[in-house]
Amino acid sequence: MRADRLVSLVLLLRQRGRMTADALAAELEVSTRTVLRDIEALSAAGVPVYAERGRHGGFALLPGFRTELTGLNHDETLALLTTGSGRLFGLGPAFASALRKVVDALPEGHRATANDAAQRFLVEPAADLLSRRAPGEEVPDATMIEVRRAVLSGRKLRIHYAATDRPAAWRTVDPIGLVTVRERVYLLATRGGEDRTYRLSRMLAAEELPEAAERPDSVDLDRAWNERRARFLADGHLTVLVRVNPARRDDLLNTAVAVRTEEPGADGWPLLEVTYQDSWHAEWALWQLGTQAEALAPDSLRAALHDRAAAIAARYAPP
CATH class of the missing domain: 2.30.30 (SH3 type barrels.)
Structure with a gap:
């Protein structure tokens, strides 16, 4: 495990440049003290890592330093073999080509076990157990x-x-x-x-x-996305508090724009605060769930659902 961590430390410094001990510790999920010991071990092994003092200091590798660090452990290989997000960015053929090169570089015994393990994981199939298609979208x-x-x-x-x-x-x-x-x-x-x-x-x-x-x-794409998501949800959308049968939770989520909060309910039905585009969207979505969900707020939505149910009941009342 330490050997893998030392390789990861070198790769982080190669790819990101100067980093503080605290930043390295957070990335590697170890203590700062462990990072300092690893830096000493790398230096003793001849890796040209050096420290820069001062407010903007940290650890870095000498410019131009390169080394072949191509060894993949079993879990890393399995992660590559079972991921498929490359196709979402139009990189499906390149992703497949890269995997072929990775597999070809593995030792014979490792290659066989990795391929066997990869066959036992299926990530995001096209449809779920109810034959509902995944919500993916085609991009030319x-x-x-x-x-x-x-x-x-x-x-x-x-x-x-x-x-x-x-x-x-x-x-x-x-x-x-x-x-x-x-x-x-x-x-x-x-x-x-x-x-x-x-x-x-x-x-x-x-x-x-x-x-x-x-x-x-x-x-920072993660931060940028969260900021835009927050602005989007605050811009004219309707927030609804719903209790839902656990068996229909996914159906509720599939119709909502976003989920703000979720907590367990006293009766076993989870309570969710979800966002819809407007009141019409919320009324339509919850009507699909019938008695398997209940809007607790806002009152205007409850009234709209009540009026719709009353009108339907009146229409189909026995003569």
Whole structure:
């Protein structure tokens, strides 16, 4: 385990440059003291790692240092063999090619056990036990290639985009990064200096432009996504408190825009605070669940569901 950690430490310094002991400890999930001992061990083994003092100091490798660190342990190999997210970014063929190279480089015995283990894991099949299809969206290869190129090259991107309830229009954006959520791919970008988020399945066409994009040199995509998600949920959406039969929980989640909170209920039915696009969307979604869910708030939604149920009951009352 220590050998794997030492390799990871060297790779972190190679890929990220100077890092503090605290940052390395957090990344490797060990104590700062352990990191300092590992640094000493690397230095004693001839790895040119050095310390920089001061407020912005840390540990770094000498410029130009390279070493072959290609050894993969069993779990790392299995992780590569059982992941498939590369296809979401249009990298399916490249991902498959990379896996072939990884497998070919393994020792014969290790190769056989890794392949056997990979056959015993299935990640995100196309449908669940009820034959419901996964919510993934198709993105044309040509569109994905242009978007990916612009994101990686740091150039402006021209997209033909069909927003909800609006005619498709061309717009030029500054791409920042790509994010996948439940098999959907989003482009985080700016337009005229304002944050924008675009779903790739709604792009009818895309074209990488020669002009450099106006964007920072580095970005924290996780933080950027959470900030945009919070703004999206606060912008005219309806928040509903619902109790639901555990057997229909997934059906509830499939109709909601987002889940804010979830906690167990006293009667075994979980209590969820979910967000819908508007009151009509919430009424439609909860009506599909019948008596298997109950909206506890807001009162306006309860009244709307009551009125709809009363109208249906009156229509189908015996003569």
